[in-house]
Amino acid sequence: MLNALNVAQSGLYASKIAVENVSNNIANENTPGYKKRVIDQTELEHLDSRFYGRGVQASGAYRITSIYMSQNLMRETTRESYYTQRNEMLGDIEAIFKETDTSGLSKDLTRYLQSIENLRSSPNSEIYKSDLITHGSLLVNSMKTLYEDIEKAEALTKTSMQDNVNNVNAILKEIGKINEQLGQHKIASNDLLDRRDQLELELSKYANISSEDINGTYTLKIGNVVAIGNNTVIRDITVEDSFTPQQDRYLNSDGKTSSILNGVTFDNDDTITYKLNNTSEVSIQYGESIDIDGDGTFETVDETNYLRALVSKINNDPELSKTVVAYNGTYTKNPDGSKTTNDLQDNYLLIEAKDPGEAGNFNGRIVVTEQTDINDPTTVTNKSKVYRDEHQSKDGENSVQIYAFDAPISISSGVLKAQSENLTTDSYNNKFTVYKDKLDALARTLSDITDKFVKTGDTTYIEGEISTDGYTGDQNNIISVGLFSGGNVKTLTFNEKNVHNLDQTKLDYLATLQWKNNISFEGKGQDIAGVNASSFSEFYQELRINVSSDKESNNFLLKTQKAVTQSVQSSYDNLTKVDKDEEMLNLIKFQSAYTANAKIVTVIDEMLQTILGLKR
Incomplete structure (x- = not known):
């Protein structure tokens, strides 16, 4: 009992x-x-x-919990955060390109083209000239404003990324403190375990993570790198920037020989011209004397030393040397930071940006002119354009990477992934760079096509400086307009002084550009059929459509991912809540x-x- x-x-x-x-x-x-x-x-x-x-x-x-469901929830939360962050960034870009009935780049472009048409009807009208100056300048300013606004969005993203990294480090430290407290108890505190789970879920918004607790030893990984090991050993993560300069190599596919004189015999009065950003150029002529090595000894330019002569001209030009440095082949870096090349012979032309990263990008090309008398513009027998080898050259790159103890972290999703890939120029998903490249293409083509032309018929022309680079007829037929100059948005300039030099012939040519719908924006002239040729207006409208399309596509992915995350969250809550x-x-x-x-x-x-x- x-x-x-x-x-x-x-x-x-x-x-x-x-x-x-x-x-x-x-x-x-x-x-x-x-x-x-x-x-x-x-x-x-x-x-x-x-x-x-x-x-x-x-x-x-x-x-009541489930490790499997918890890991699954964190994985889906990371993906949702990735699309949420992209949605925010794309929304900012969409707002930048938003236009009204009276304002926006497309309106400025239309008003500029109309001002050309107005001046064409009365070439001596000072009012129409002033109107063209106004709208030409506004067009340039509008493009620069768009470009700068995208750069501001990049800067804000970079600041936000640093703040997010600070948040991640704070969460890691708090998890470490919890693990330290758990180690002081024989039986784990449920409250502390709940708090640690909550911190893990919060951390998963920033990057893909995984954690495990085996026999009382806790390990947490961010991507592929251990961030917390042995319970309390914490590795702070950092944001590391790296910048590499643009390098243009004028090189054959064999990786050894120069591509400049392929099929060309360099002799007589032939010239080789390097042109930069449609604004500056230098030339060397066969037979001229140049102090190639800078030692006071002059050498006669011929087929054996033309590369070194061109390198010397580029590096000593007051304008070009502000932007680029030329080398005779691959250089070797010395301990003191200087660079040396093997100058016993001509190798190949290497042009490198002075400023590393995307900010130093430039546009260059070479024109080889064969002629029998440099003083006679009718004796040009051949002109060939030479561009860099795309496979062996590279654009200037910005790279933003997450590190832990000098070890790069490979993250596949989350807020930090969305931010880092849109700050790394060679990332496939970098939308900032895509939009800026499109604006650069628009600016480069506008500068080129309004610079020079050759009239070949009553209403037919060879359009643009790059196209006239290949013109072998009487060089006096090349008419210089010079209305715009520059190779990208940052260097784009409206030369208002040249408005006063516009005669009827030039205005007739410029007027054709407003309805021309087969303009190539690939940067290799209008004599090369562009795959996506269009008009100026269509090209810009396509850019705006792409911005909206990218935003809508991401909206769809975000909505889908939210549904998946909500489903997993609901199942997890049913078990644990x-x-x-x-x-x-x-x-x-x-x-x-x-x-x-x-x-x-x-x-x-x-x-x-x-x-x-x-x-x-």
Whole structure:
């Protein structure tokens, strides 16, 4: 009977603990990161071979969780954060390109073209000349403003990325402190484990992570790199920038020989001209004397030293030397930072930007002119354009990478992935660079096509400086306009002084550009059929459409990913979150158990009282 009393007493205690646990679950229903607790009730161990039990014990409360579902939720949260961040950045770009009925680049372009048409109808009108100057300048300013706004968006993204990295480091430190506290307890605190899980979920918004706790040893990885090891060893992550300069190599596919004189015999009065950004150029002529090595000794330019002569001309030109440095082949870096080349012979032309990274990008090309008399413009026998080898050259690149203890972290998703790839120029998903390249192509083509032309018929022309580079007729037929100059948006300039030199012939040519719909924007002249040839207006409208299309595509992906994340979150919550209805049923169940055990105690007490009464 006394044993039965002990059984009932243990039931009372276990039921009381269970009721208190239910109350705690209900109280923490809305606590962030809280996972419902379940009381571990087990039968008390038998002390002998008697067949009846000794009661129940409430040995502790454990959390309801799932490592598999938790990792899955973090993975989907990372993906959603990636698309959310991209959506924010693309939204900023879309706002930059937004136009009204009276403002925007397309409106400025239309007004500029109309001002050309107006001046064409009255070439001597000072009012129309002033109008053209106004709208030409506004067109340049509008393009520069768009470009600068994209650069501002990049700068804000970079600042935000640094802030996010600081947040990640703060979360890592907090997880380390929790692990330190957990190490001070023999039994892990459920509250601390909940907090650590919540921090992991928050961390997963920034980058793809994985964690494991094996035999009390906790490890957390960001991407492929351990960020927390052995519970409390924390590696801070940093943002590292690297910039590489643009390098143009005029080289054959063999990787050894120069591509400048392929099929050309360099002799007589032939010239080789290097042109930079449609603004500056230098030339060397066969037979001229040049101090190639800068030692005061002059050498006669011929087919054996023309490369070194061209390198010398480029590096000593006051304009070109501000932007680029020329080398006779691949250079070797010395400990003091200087660069040396093998100048015992001509190798190949290497042009490198002075400013590293995207900011130093430039446009260059070479024109080889074969003629018998440099003083006679009708004696040109051949002109060939030479461009850099695209496979062996490279544009200036900006790279933004996440590091931990000098080890690069390869992340596949999350906020930091979206930001880093849009700040790294060679990233396939970099939209900032794509839009800026399109604007540069527009500026470069506008500069080229309004610079020079040759009239070949009543309404037919060879358009642009790059195209006239290949013109072998009487060079006096090449008419210089020079209305715009520059090789990209940053160097684009409207030369208003040349407006006063526009005659009827030049205006007739410029007027054809407003309805010309086969303009090539590939940067290799209008005599090369462009794959995506269009008009100025169509090219810019296509750019705006691409901006909106990118935003809509990302919206769709974000909406889809949100649905996936919500589904996983719902399944995870059903398992781990407090269900008030379920808890109320448990409360009724444990209250009934408490009442039943209390009834047993009461009955046994009455039986004992009866027995004691019999003895008297």
